[in-house]
Amino acid sequence: MQQFRATASCGLAQLSVRVPGCAGVVAVTLTAEMGTRLRAGREQLGLSQAALATELGVTRQRLSQLELGHDTPTLPILLSLSR
Numbered sequence: 001m002q003q004f005r006a007t008a009s010c011g012l013a014q015l016s017v018r019v020p021g022c023a024g025v026v027a028v029t030l031t032a033e034m035g036t037r038l039r040a041g042r043e044q045l046g047l048s049q050a051a052l053a054t055e056l057g058v059t060r061q062r063l064s065q066l067e068l069g070h071d072t073p074t075l076p077i078l079l080s081l082s083r
Contacts, residue, residue, distance in 0.1 A: 034066075034069070034073070035066055035067045035068055035069035036067075036069075038066055038067050038081070039067040042067075049063050049064060049067075055080070056077055056080045056081070057076075057077075057080070058077065
């Protein structure tokens with residue numbers, strides 16, 4: 001039996017999924033607003049996706065996925081963005 005639970009607050013969405021055959025609940029926290037802010041900041045700086053991706057050490061495709069909210073940034077990416 002699959003169980004899904006979703007909650008949202010302050011621009012954050014959390015999805016918890018119970019996966020059959022796995023002990024416990026797999027929880028994924030998505031920042032719905034992060035991709036939008038990332039793109040807005042990049043555009044404000046006048047950077048292309050390719051230029052920012054190079055600075056972050058990721059591919060342009062990965063940056064696109066981050067901006068669309070389809071991927072979650074790793075800690076090294078977050079640290080690079082904070083500089």
